[in-house]
Amino acid sequence: MNDTELNDMYLEEADLPPDHRSGFVAVVGRPNVGKSTLMNAYLGQKIAIVSEKPQTTRNRLLGILTLEDAQIIFVDTPGIHAPLHKLGEYMVETAVRSIPDADVVLFIVDASAPPRGDDALVADAIREQVAELPVVTALNKVDLLPSPERLNTEAYLDMFQPTAWLPISAVRGDNRDELLELIIAQLPHGPRYYPEDQITDQQTRFIAAELIREAALGRLRHEVPYALAVVVDEFKPRSEDMTYVGATIYVERDSQKGIVIGQGGKTLKDIGKAARTEIEKLADTRVFLELWVKVRPKWRKKEDDLQRLGYANPRR
Ligand SMILES: Nc1nc2c(ncn2[C@@H]2O[C@H](COP(=O)(O)OP(=O)(O)OP(=O)(O)O)[C@@H](O)[C@H]2O)c(=O)[nH]1
Ligand SMILES: [Mg+2]
Structure with a gap:
């Protein structure tokens, strides 16, 4: 690195506000709850593919959101489920292993329906992997219900007591910005880990x-x-x-x-x-x-x- 580049780097660091936050947000949940949809919505770009069928995401994918006062590195993961073959085992292991590396865990559930066995697997995986990490629960798909009172809020909060939670709609946008603020508030103070124009780690x-x-x-x-x-x-x-x-x-x-x-x-x-x-x-x-x-x-x-x-x- 030459002097000019070094100066640029210091300048960039110095330009960040003193309370700049950054870190990795593991996006976990059972298949089909809207993990990839939510990450894409935050990035304004399709980084992860989405489908109405479960088990769409098979790899760990980074989605990097750089703002003035924070850099949020979303780690989209395959849906956690009871695997039937080696591919499924690979997927679940990939998801579970991303949890301890995170600064914040974003637990996404489909709150338009009651919890299923796979949701309990996710809650157990979070409990086993992290004792200390902040966990934010997103009760997704509120748009499918006539009123928020119909959400299965209690059932999901009984399964796992998060640090913070919000009902949201990843597709319609309800509480999406508010959820992002909640997540940022849980991130530690720190620098930008990736250049501001980098949006993913995928080729x-x-x-x-x-x-x-x-x-x-x-x-x-x-x-x-x-x-x-x-x-x-x-x-x-x-x-x-x-x-x-x-x-x-x-x-x-x-x-x-x-x-x-x-x-x-x-x-x-x-x-x-x-x-x-x-x-x-x-x-x-x-x-x-x-x-x-x-x-x-x-x-x-x-x-x-x-x-x-x-x-x-x-x-x-
Ligand atoms: N109505 C409604 N549908 C949603 C919402 N979020 C996601 N979906 C739909 O739910 C389905 C699954 O979305 P994905 O983003 O692929 O879910 P995922 O959790 O990443 O699923 P896997 O990769 O299989 O683990 C798609 O048909 C989405 O359009 C939401 O807020 N409301
Ligand atoms: Mg997905």
Whole structure:
């Protein structure tokens, strides 16, 4: 680092208000409660894919929100559940392990419905991992109820007594700003850990693969969405305003391959069209997207396949 850069760095530090706060906020909860939706809403950008099906998020993803007086690093995690295969075990372990590294735990529940077994798993995981950390509970999806009195507030607060809590709607925005203030108030004083223009730790090609998976999730039913993995094989600028993206969708069985491709290739074409629109926003150029579908039998149960498809065991 040369002198000018060093000066710039000190200047940046000096520019921060003396009571600047920063830290990691582990966003945890059972599948489908709205963790990724809420993080994206705070960032104003789709960093994590979202779907109406549970178990959408499979990896730990950072979403970095830099404000004048705080830098909040959200750690979006897979939904905690009772796993059925190695992929599920990887997901749950990833989520649970993000808890002790956090400064604040954001426990999200779907308060439009009573607690389920998986919510208790989350509450237990938080209790086991942290005794000291502040925990903020967000009672999400208030928009689904005619009045806040119908929320299952007591049932969730009985399960886990948080430091602070609020009813919110991640999609409609109710109490979203207020929740952010609550979270910031629990963060320690500290500097910015990431440059102010950095919004995530994920590489563009990983997000592109996720956007393809999101497009596929929205168009497939039953067990097929869960058997999908997507790998971007190539992500290359072809010219100033055109990016070439080549990706493979992996499934577990021939029958699933047929479903993903669809009659006359229609389903795959629809998936490609939807994904391309999203990847164009990400790449900020036009995108030429080529998709392949391949069968990898029982990949969700095999350690080496999981590693190859981007689900490396956090222990290693
Ligand atoms: N009505 C309503 N729906 C919501 C709200 N927040 C999220 N959703 C919906 O709930 C579904 C799940 O949202 P996600 O953000 O993918 O949930 P998640 O907790 O990240 O789920 P996993 O990644 O599977 O653990 C999607 O259909 C969202 O649109 C909300 O405040 N109100
Ligand atoms: Mg998610």
